[in-house]
Amino acid sequence: MTNMLSLRDFYGKTLVELGRSNKDVVALDCDLSGSTRTSMFAKEFPDRFFNMGVAEQDMMGTAAGLAAGGKIPFASTFAIFATGRAWEQIRQSIAYPDANVKIVASHGGITVGQDGPSHQAGEDISLMRSIPGMTVIVPADAHEAADAVRWAASHVGPVYIRLTRDKFPVVYDEKKTFAVGKSTSLKKGKDLTFVACGMLTYVALEAEKMLANDGISAGVIDMASIKPLDEQAVLDAAVETGAIVTAEEHSIIGGLGSAVAETVSEKHPVPVIRAGIPDTYLSSGTPEELMEAAHLTPKGLADCARRALALKKKK
């Protein structure tokens, strides 16, 4: 049985640790502190926690002001509301003046499940990635999430970290060091490479095993640092394996798949197949049903790998 751990639990715990070691760390939330786990911080540091009510735009602006006043604000809510409702506040009040604000959003992607498309975020990576100066991180598991949060606190400048509602199978046994702009090669392959982020990193590892049974050798890269992207790792994969499948719990438009395709097409064109949420609104349902519908399963990724290989042969 795979060990499952919650990214948001690890966020909550890590934020408390950071709060203990640095009194300038503060947290804000928009009436979802139980869900995002900033409630843990609120309990220990009530004076340094600001519940802003259901007002995401004001939260981002207030966080920017706290940063201008020397604090290190962590602002949390669901991914769709953080990046959608407050996109322009993030762009104008946070990223443009390089405010030291950390946006840590939970409930990214479709594993949000039953709440339905109104609460599923398939656009957040795209929205954040297009903002100059924004660092965008999508951790593969709870351990990587915890270290990304620690890194964000030590880095000066705006950061977006995307977490999820659901627990993820762990990819890393325990401590995992996050390095911005660097990916983690989890498996070397010869025929193609999966470049994945979030829970799809684990799914890609499962797909790799399926493909190995058919004699196909796939590499797997955990690309938690989506911006800045580890371009060298992407290009090495393109050169060494000649085909790439990107995998993410995000729209095929504008996310990791786009970032990889942009790099590959400009610097070393090889086939890139993007596995992700199709360009549509899905449905309510269990996370499993939704991931199945989006073909974000080991079998779905293995199918993408075969398509990539067919394209590679045609070249």
Next chain:
Amino acid sequence: MKKTDNVSELAEIARQIRINVLKMIHLAASGHPGGSLSAVEILVSLYFSKMNHSPSHSKTDKRDKFVLSKGHGAPVLYSVLAKCGYFPEEELWTLRKFNSTLSGHPYAPSTPGVEITTGSLGQGLSQANGLALAGRLNKDDSIVYCLMGDGETQEGQIWEAAMTASHYKLGTMVAFIDNNELQIDGFVRDIMGIEPIAKKWEAFGWHVQEIDGHDFGAISSAIEKAKAEKERPSLIKCRTVKGKGVSFMENLAKWHGTAPNADELKKALAELGVA
């Protein structure tokens, strides 16, 4: 930089600020004279009389802070900052030019003295609240001043921030509305009415005063009363005239965002006593 409470000295500073506002917008051949001129007395009172601030303060020193939420008023802020010695007056003539330190709207990273980046309306009050909350955590009871346009208060985020300031009892918050009754497309009351302004802000938990925003004595005493209010944020609703000080610009929406040409500049400066 010399501070003063003397009304005629402040009026003379205001006259010089108006001259520079017009010159810089003319040289830039774009910018916002109307809403810059309506706010001159408010900013002159703050920077030359009321605020604890100095160009020698570092980013971490205790000091009062000013947020120009209506960022298109940048020319008046820049003129005042230059006169205070934050940067040389010559820089004013680079307004809006490529790679100038004076961007079309206030940009904190490039302009000394600018505390908060604005330009997209409706976002300044939230940031001012953040500064006030940071001050509270730092045991620093410096005042955070924020200037909004009346049209700007049509933005929903202003009202989110109005709730926040009162919920968190931000007694160090002193906000102004530059109530010149005009926005771009015409009169505020015709575009999207915001009255009753005072009652709305009171209902949101603010201490509200209404004054003549061109009267230094009134501005000064309203600020003192606002500072004495420790439990509630304060709003000072300033009746102002858009384009104040230049007869042909006054009360005309047209001068919201139009630069004076050479003739117009000459006429305007003559009215301000420039031979």
